[in-house]
Amino acid sequence: MSAPEAVKGRSLWDDARRRLLSNPAAAASLVLLTVLVLAALVGPFLTPFSYDHLNKDDVLVSPLTHGHLLGTDVLGRDLLARVFVGLRVSLMVGVVATFVSLGIGVTYGSIAGYVGGRVDEVMMRIVDILYSLPFIFFVILLMVTFGKSLILLFVAIGAVEWLTMARIVRGQTLSLKEKEFIEAARAAGLTTPAIILRHIAPNLLGPVVVYVTLTIPGVILAESFLSFLGLGVQEPLTSLGTLVSEGARDMELAPWTLIFPALVMALTLIGFNFIGDGLRDALDPKDR
């Protein structure tokens, strides 16, 4: 976006970007996550071995032998290739399931917040009740019942994670509705859609973006948890959780099968958490 050389006001987002980049932890995490995403996208094409190819002569070889940078697993599969693919699957599940929860949460929350009154009360009471359920049990039951497909994984996790999003969006809409600048916009003669689009949506975006970056690691964790229990991503496809669980099984013989996937997973989660925290600080002007 190249604006003309006029005096330019600093928008909320310019400000936020400046603040985010001056936060060392968040900036470092941004670099880290870029590297990880690139590795997940491009990595699988760069490895000399395919992630599901069984190298029969190289079973459980340690790192840096026979061209296997990170060694191989118990079936002789190249660990580096598997970590790349696992990272790709985990990131994909994280992003897609988060968007499922985003869709449900924002719709639900904004309806409750905007309509208000009785509808709001009933809708939020439902959220309260759902909140008090041990959701991991339902995800486990869903996975057991409908088979272990990737699509279901997205839906099951997304269907569980939308509650907080709905609460955040509803609270935000509710308080925004009463703000003076909305009143001013209305007094200036703006139509309702214009008010929502120009004034409510941008203010909603901040908390939503923050929560999205914090939901993605939560989802990755949930997926890994399920994969660890044998209910998530199925062979020969893999995810970080599946890799960690395989590594935990073989760690006595081959500690690297546990250490590398665990490291990548921890780095991914830490990256998202720091960016989320950084964004929260950057997007909340009241906090300064």
Next chain:
Amino acid sequence: MPGFVLRRLLLIIPTLFIVITLSFFLMRMAPGSPFQTGRKLPAAIEKNVMKRFGMDKPLGVQYLNYLVGVVHGDFGPSLKYRDKTVLQMICDDFPKSLLLGLTSLILATIIGVGLGVMAALFQNKPPDYAVISLAVLGICVPTFVTAPLLALLLGSKLGLLPIAGWGQPQNLVMPIIVLTLPQVAIIARLTRAGMIETLRSNFVRTARAKGLSSWRIVTRHTLPAALLPLVSYLGPACAGLITGSLVVEQIFNIPGLGRYFVVSALQRDYTVVMGVVILYSALIMIMNLLADVLYAALDPRVTLK
């Protein structure tokens, strides 16, 4: 206040009803049956077995029968472990999970509050950064990573502790460490945030102006107010410990309830799954209620309606 507690207790009943209904039909929609174990049973035998457990009736009737049973405190027999009722299994195995969970919760509270207070008193100094980094690690490294790593290090390499099993005190150490770490992280974070906020408030300034010692200011004035947010964390902590126990009990081979839940769901042991879900749902809801009541009791600004 009594009215509030009563109403919340009554709200638990419809919520449990939803839980039971959802999990009952979810479980029954799952393909497979508890009586299929590798080889195919002759049709006549399968029919007899189904009849014994009342599973030959229409699903709706079974559902009603189950509900009636639950109301009478009868959770039915296990379909897999012959000669055991679900209630017996819960009585046998839940105490183990409870022991692990409670110990972890208490330990995590003591350590987490200590670390959080330290971080707040040294805000933006090295001890603070150390605690924050530890907290991020504790939140980001999941139990199923810490558990095998710990087993590898303390168990296999150093040989200090048994890798798996149950019955000796040594068996408790690693599971409790693994369950405690993430809770310590969250509690330390909450305490730190609460302390920092409270340290800026007027009554703490007054206390300081009165010339109280800083020890007294922290223990008598700041901490009680700063710990309030922690009370509402009781419910989520309980849920987190239950989730953690599913992993920990599997890795360390502990015959607790969490381990049976996953095994039973995979084996279609309907009644055991239902029993565990009901128990844990009720537990989480009661913890949430307890948290709200405690909060109101501790914070004079809150009145329960």
